[in-house]
Amino acid sequence: MYKPKAIMSQSGLEEATLSGSLGGGVTLYSGISIVGIRSRFVTWFLALALAALLSTRAVGAGHSVAMEPVAPGPYAVACTNLAHDTAKLAQLGGSLDDYWSGDNSRYVGDILLEPAATLKISPHIPDDGLYSRRRNTQVDFVILVCYPTDAANLRPDYVLPNGQVLPRMQRDGEKPLLPAQVCIAIYPPPAGCGLWPLLAFVHGLGSSPLDSYSIDFLTRFASQGYIVAAAFHGDGRFLRLQLDDIGDVFYIVRKFDAFVELQALRPLAVKAMIDALLTGPDFGGSIDPERIGGIGVSMGGETLSLLLGAQLTDSYWSQGTVQTVTDPRIKAAVGYIPYAGQNFLPAFGEDNATARNVSAPYLAISGIDDPVAPMSRMTQTLNSSRGAAYQVGLSGVAHQYDTSYADDIFGWAVPFLATYLDCGEPGRSSWERLQQQLMVAGGLDDRLMLARDAQPLCYAKGWNLLGNSSDAALDVGRTFSDSTRFSTVWTWSGATNDWAFYAPSLAAQGGTQLADYAAAQGYRVLGTVAAGGGFWLYAQRAGSISLPPGNPVTVAALGTTLNSGWNLLALGEANSPRQFCSALNATAATLWAWDAVTGTWYFYSPGLDASGDLANYIAAKGYRDFAGAGKSLGPGTGFWLNVSSLQR
Numbered sequence: 252m253y254k255p256k257a258i259m260s261q262s263g264l265e266e267a268t269l270s271g272s273l274g275g276g277v278t279l280y281s282g283i284s285i286v287g288i289r290s291r292f293v294t295w296f297l298a299l300a301l302a303a304l305l306s307t308r309a310v311g312a313g314h315s316v317a318m319e320p321v322a323p324g325p326y327a328v329a330c331t332n333l334a335h336d337t338a339k340l341a342q343l344g345g346s347l348d349d350y351w352s353g354d355n356s357r358y359v360g361d362i363l364l365e366p367a368a369t370l371k372i373s374p375h376i377p378d379d380g381l382y383s384r385r386r387n388t389q390v391d392f393v394i395l396v397c398y399p400t401d402a403a404n405l406r407p408d409y410v411l412p413n414g415q416v417l418p419r420m421q422r423d424g425e426k427p428l429l430p431a432q433v434c435i436a437i438y439p440p441p442a443g444c445g446l447w448p449l450l451a452f453v454h455g456l457g458s459s460p461l462d463s464y465s466i467d468f469l470t471r472f473a474s475q476g477y478i479v480a481a482a483f484h485g486d487g488r489f490l491r492l493q494l495d496d497i498g499d500v501f502y503i504v505r506k507f508d509a510f511v512e513l514q515a516l517r518p519l520a521v522k523a524m525i526d527a528l529l530t531g532p533d534f535g536g537s538i539d540p541e542r543i544g545g546i547g548v549s550m551g552g553e554t555l556s557l558l559l560g561a562q563l564t565d566s567y568w569s570q571g572t573v574q575t576v577t578d579p580r581i582k583a584a585v586g587y588i589p590y591a592g593q594n595f596l597p598a599f600g601e602d603n604a605t606a607r608n609v610s611a612p613y614l615a616i617s618g619i620d621d622p623v624a625p626m627s628r629m630t631q632t633l634n635s636s637r638g639a640a641y642q643v644g645l646s647g648v649a650h651q652y653d654t655s656y657a658d659d660i661f662g663w664a665v666p667f668l669a670t671y672l673d674c675g676e677p678g679r680s681s682w683e684r685l686q687q688q689l690m691v692a693g694g695l696d697d698r699l700m701l702a703r704d705a706q707p708l709c710y711a712k713g714w715n716l717l718g719n720s721s722d723a724a725l726d727v728g729r730t731f732s733d734s735t736r737f738s739t740v741w742t743w744s745g746a747t748n749d750w751a752f753y754a755p756s757l758a759a760q761g762g763t764q765l766a767d768y769a770a771a772q773g774y775r776v777l778g779t780v781a782a783g784g785g786f787w788l789y790a791q792r793a794g795s796i797s798l799p800p801g802n803p804v805t806v807a808a809l810g811t812t813l814n815s816g817w818n819l820l821a822l823g824e825a826n827s828p829r830q831f832c833s834a835l836n837a838t839a840a841t842l843w844a845w846d847a848v849t850g851t852w853y854f855y856s857p858g859l860d861a862s863g864d865l866a867n868y869i870a871a872k873g874y875r876d877f878a879g880a881g882k883s884l885g886p887g888t889g890f891w892l893n894v895s896s897l898q899r
Contacts, residue, residue, distance in 0.1 A: 313686050313687060313704075314686070314687060314688060314689045314699050314702050315687065315689050316687040316688055316689055317689060317690045317691070317692040318662065318684060318687070318688045318690075318691055318692065319662075319691075319692050320658035320659075320661070320662045320691055320692065320693065320694065321658075321661050321662050321665040321666065323471060323474045323475075324399075324471075324472075324473075324474035324475035324476060325474070325476075326399035326400065326430065326473065326474050326475070326476055327399070327400050327401065327402050327404060327418075327419070327474075328397055328398070328399065328400060328418045328419070328470045328473040328474050329397070329398060329399075329400035329404055329406065329418060329419035329420070329421070329427070329428060329473075330395060330396065330397040330398070330409075330417045330418060330419065330420050330421070330469070331369070331370055331394070331395060331396045331397075331420070331421050331427070331533070332365055332368040332369045332370075332420060332421045332422060332423065332425075333359075333363070333369060333393075333395050333409070333411075333417060333420065333461075334363065334364035334365050334368075334369075334409065334420070334422065334423075335362050335363070335364055335411060335412055336362050336363065336364040337412055339361070339362050339364075340362045340412065343357070343361060343362065345357050347411075347412055347413055348459075349487075350362050351459035351461050351462075351483065352457050352458065352459055352485065352486065352487050353483075353484070353485025353486055353487035353488040353489075354457075354487035354491065355487070356488075358391070358393075358483070358485045358488060359393050359459070359483050359485070360391055360393050363393070365422065365423040367423070368421070368422065368423040368424070368425075369393060369394075370393070370394035370395070370396060370527075370531075370533070371391060371392065371393050371394060372391075372392050372394060372482070372520070372523045372524055372527050373389045373390065373391050373392075374389065374390065374392070374519055374520060374523035375387075375388075375389055376388050376389065376390060376516070376519070377519075381511065381512065381515040381563075381565065381573060381575065382512050382515060382516065383508045383509070383511070383512050384489070384508075384509065384512055385489070385512065385516070390488075390516070390520075392482045392483060392484065392485070392520045392523070392524070393482070393483045394480060394481070394482055394483075394524055394527070394528075395417075395460045395461070395469070395480070395481050395483070396427075396478060396479065396480045396481075396528070396533075396534065397417075397418075397469040397470055397473040397479050398427060398429060398447070398473050398477075398478045398479065398534075399429065399430060399447065399473055399474065399476050399477070399478075400419060400427075400428050400429065400430060401428060401429075401430035401431070402430075404419050404428045406419040406420065406421065406422075406425070406428075407419070407420075408420065411461065415461065415463070415466065417466075418470065426533060427533050427534060427537070429447065429537055431445075446537060446538060446539035446542075447476060447477065447478050447537055447538060447539060447542075448476070448477050448478070448538075448539055448542035448543070448544065448672050448673070449477065449478045449479075449480065449525070449528065449529075449534075449538045449539070449542065449543045449544070450472055450477045450478070450479045450480070450543075450544050450545065450546055450668070451480055451481075451521050451524065451525060451543070451544070451545045451546075451555075451581065452465070452468055452469060452472075452479050452480065452481040452545075452546050452547070452551070453481070453482075453484075453517065453521060453545065453546070453547035453548070453550075453551030453552075453554045453555060454481065454484065454547075454548055454551050455548045455549030455550050455551055455588075455590075456486055456492060456513075456549060456550040456590075457486050457487060457492065458548070458549075459483050459484075459485075460481035460482075460483060463654075464548065464652035465481065465548070467652075467654060467657060468546060468548070468587075469481060471657070471661055472546070472665075475665055477544075477668075478528075478534060478537065478538060480524055480525075480528055482520050482521065482524050484516070484517055484520060486513055489509060489512060489513040489516060490506060490509040490510060490512075490513045492506070492510065492513070503567070503593075503596065504567050507567050511563065511564075511565050514550070514553065514554075514557070514563055514575075514598075515557075515563060515575045515576075517550070517551075517554040517557075518554050518557045518558045518575045518576045518577070518578070519575070519576045521545075521554060521558060521578070522558065522576050522577075522578045525543065525578060525580060525581075540580065540792075541582075541736075541792065541793065541794035541795065542582065542672045542673065543580045543581055543582060543672075544581060544582055544583045544584060544585075544668050544671070544672050545558065545581050545583075545584040545585070546584065546585040546586075546587070546664065546668075547584065547585070547586050547587070547589065548586075548587045548588065548589075548652070549587075549588050549589065549590050549623070549624055549650065550590045551586070551589075552584075552586025552587065552588070552589020552590055552591075552615065552624075552629075553586075553589065553590040553591060553598050555581070555584040555586060555589075555613075556584075556586075556589075556591065556598070556599065556606065556609060556613070556632065557575045557576075557577070557599075558575075558576070558577055558578045558581055558584075559577070559578075559581060559584060559608075559609045559610075559611045559613070560577055560608035560609045560610070560611075561598075561599040561603075561605050561606045561608060561609050561632070561636075562574050562575075562599055562600055562605035562608065563575050563598065563599065564592070564596065564597060564598055564599060564600055567596060570596075570597065570600055570601045571600070572599065572600035572605050579732070579733055581611060582611060582612075582671055582672055582795070583611055583612040583613070583614075583639075583667070583668055583670075583671035583672060584611060584612070584613050584614070585613075585614045585615075585616070585663075585664045585667060585668060586613065586614070586615045586616065586629070587616045587652070587660060587664075588616070588617060588618050588621055588623075588624050588648075588650055588651075588652075589615050589616075589617065589624060589629050590623070590624040590628075591603055591624070591628040591629040591631065591632040592625075592628045593623075593625065593628070594625055594627075594628070597628060597631070598628070598632075599632060599635075602631060602635070603628060603631045603632040603635055604635050605635075606631075606632040606633070606635035606636045607635050607636065607637060608637075609635075609636040609637065609638060610636070610637045610638040610726070610729055610730070610797075611638050611671075611797070612638050612639035612640070612641075612667070612670075612671045612705060612797055613633065613636060613638065613639070613640055613641075614640075614641045614642075614643070614663060614664065614667045615629045615632075615633060615640075615641070615642045615643070616642075616643045616645065616659075616660055616663055616664070617629055617630075617642060617643065617644055617645065618644075618645050618648035618649050618650060618651070619644045619645060619646050619647070619648065620646075620647060620648060620649045621648065621649050621650045622649065622650065623649075623650035624650060626642075626644060629642065630642060630700075630701060633701055633703075634701075637726075637729075637799070637800075638703075638705055638797055638799075638800065639671070639703055639704060639705035639797055639800055640701060640702075640703040640800070641663075641667065641685075641699065641701060641702050641703070642699075642700050642701035643659075643663050643697055643698065643699055643700065644697070644698055644700045645659060645695050645696070645697050646695065646696035646697070646698075647695065647696065648695065655694070655695075656694070656695060658691060658693060658694040659691045659694045659695045659697045662691035662694075663688075663691065663697075665681075666681040666684045666685050666688070667681075667685060669681035670682045670685050670707060671707055671795075671797060672795075674707065674709030674793075674795050678707065682706075682707060685704075686704060703800040704800060705721070705797045705798055705799060705800040705801075706720065706721065706797070706798045706823075706886045706887060707795050707796075707797055707798075708795060708796050708797065708798050708886075708887040709793075709794075709795045709887070710788055710790050710793065710794060710795065710796075710847070711790065711793050711847035711848060712790055712791065712792050712793045713789065713790065713847060713850075714787065714788075714789055714845070714847060714850075715787070715788045715789075715790060715845070715847045716785060716786075716787055716844060716845035716847070716888075716889040716890070716891075717785065717786055717787075717788055717821070717887060717888070717889045718783075718784065718785040718786070718820065718821020718822070718886075718887055718888055718889035718890070719780045719781070719782060719783065719784050719785075719786070719798060719799070719804075719821050720783070720798060720803060720804050720821045720822055720823035720885075720886040720887055720888075721782060721798045721799045721800065721801035721802070721803070721804065721823065722782040722783075722801040722802045722803070722804055722808070722823070723782060723799040723800060723801035724779040724780065724781055724782060724799065725779060725780040725784075725786075725798065725799050726778075726779055726799070727740055727753045727777050727778060727779060727780060728753065728758060728778065730796055731753065731755055731788070731796075732755050732758070732759075733755060734754075734755040734756040734759055735791065736790060736791055736792065736794060737755055737788065737789070737790055737791065738754065738755075738756070738789040738790070738791060739752065739753065739754050739787075739788075739789045740752070740753040740754075740777055740786055740787070740788050740789075741753075741777070741786060741787040742777055742780055742784055742785065742786040742787070742819060743785075743817065743818075743819040744775075745813070745814035745815075745816060745817055745818040745819070746814050748816070748817075749773070749774070749775060750773075750774050750775070751769075751774060751775040751776065751777035751778075752769050752772070752774040752775070752776065752777055753765070753776065753777040753778075754768070782801070782804055782808075783804040783808065783809045783812060783820060783821055783822070783823075784819065784820065784821060785819035785820050785821045785889030785890060785891070786819070786889060787889075798886070798887065802823070803822075803823025803824055803886065804821065804822055804823040804824075805822075805823065805824060806822065806824060806826060806831060806834045806835065807834075809822060809835075810834075810835050813835070813892070813894060814894075815894060815895050816893065816894070816895050817891060817892075817893050818891070818892045818893075818894065819889065819890075819891060820889070820890055820891075820892055821886075821887070821888065821889050821890070822884045822885070822886075822888070822890075823886050824885075824886075825883045825884070825885040825886075826883060826884045826885075827877065827878065827883055827884070828842045828855035828877050828884060829855070829857065829860060829878075831884055832855070832857040833857070837857065837892070837894050838857050838858060838861075839857075839858065839894070839895070840856070840857060840858075840892060840893060840894045840895075841854070841855070841856050841891075841892075841893045842854070842855040842856070842890060842891070842892050842893075843855075843890060843891040843892075843893075844877070844882065844884070844888060844889070844890040844891075845889075846875055849875070851873065851874065851875050852874050852875065853874065853875045853876070853877050853880070853882055854868075854869055854872070854874035854875070854876075854877075855877050856868070
């Protein structure tokens, strides 16, 4: 909801400062200041902040390093057409910001110089009570896309009427010029690899993609190799709501239906934008549909939470909720000063509890002194969510952005998104950085205040033998619900010697379709993969998921679950098969892992290893050698262990 032109009055506002220890080993970050809360809500806010902080999982000991900032990426940047008709602007009157933000019955679409060359979507608004004023209509949203381009792109920059620059902007008749690149798509490379990840950027309330902070986000991420798309939400078309109004309970109650509609229109527009880009002629053939992320500022952060599954508060008095449009294609999201409700009104139901429906990774970068998007509400939201979750506090930052903050913001956002969107490099090295990072060196006083790590897990097209190496159960129905990506999931029970099965296409039919099919085939319905359990996945295309947050499964813990015969397992520690079998004293055993790239088996036998016959046996059978290929039983790897006999 950050709007650069807004100036927050300090008259009639109170300031409360918390510092020092809260007891129980939890220390509140020294100097946390909450500025601009109306006096009648100060006591409420302090109680809420205390409860949220006490419920936050402590940052793990591994997060202890001050990392260097992330430099701007290696790519030059270009943007799609957004040429302005200055003559029409003068004729129609009004400020440029009115058109960008939708204020005073104006919109950016009214002043386009080359409208046919400008990206636009016109989604149908459902006949739904959420959209009290615009149900069953169409609403236009203009789209701006900034993307990596070749240094040889000599198109001139475009200067907007206020002097702001859009780099190498396309003009009428011109198409995007994306650079040739080394195949860096998810591992293993699918057909047509070399596609680019997509970021949906969502600006704050009353703002636009052309505000100075938005341009920073668009161009910074485009330079890192992302296609970054942003809709002009034109919030002023739906409700005239300013920053000061957000803290006014009486104003919100009076305008609540319109406020709900405005919030619900945003995820609908973002989903329609992603649909259009994936199928459109300009970028459709260039975007990797398995690498879609989001970044939202202020209310844009709320929009992403809604798209990921949180439900919107649609009743002020009861704090009841309703589901807006969701989009499971968004694999990870970053919120900068993200809005999760005010002190008197949570965004996602009572105590923001419907965020439990969010399982995608989310990074919140919050201003500790933010009165408009209180940090405690976002802490509450992250604590309710189920996926990887991180919250960074920026000391001294209220509801604002300045270019001097860039090192801290992008020093967190870039490695986070790379971790959860890129299975190859830079994903692996970014995951290693993220597990260690406590702060970004220099710049603001930033600190990681909440960390719930979850290992990213990559898979290939076709059959994959994977594993839940976390000590928390993996929810199969939630994780593999998309029938366009996943066909079947299977796991084996060594205790009962039978298979459990899940198919999203059958589950989507509802009723007893899945259960009836499983029973007819003699299977059990697969609901969860237990900690340390392996599973087979048939994927229709390569991609990634995130394992449930938790601690790595150890060899000692896994040893207590073994059964005589075949076991389908996963380990959270990097062990060689020799180390693993030695730790379990499993001398009469065989161990197998599947190579999805080559479609062959890795094999190990401690008995053959001890006799010196392992290499010859592997060569004779056409298997792969763990040691020779540098293959370990690391996180995410599923493997079979037969502890009774050697199968020749």
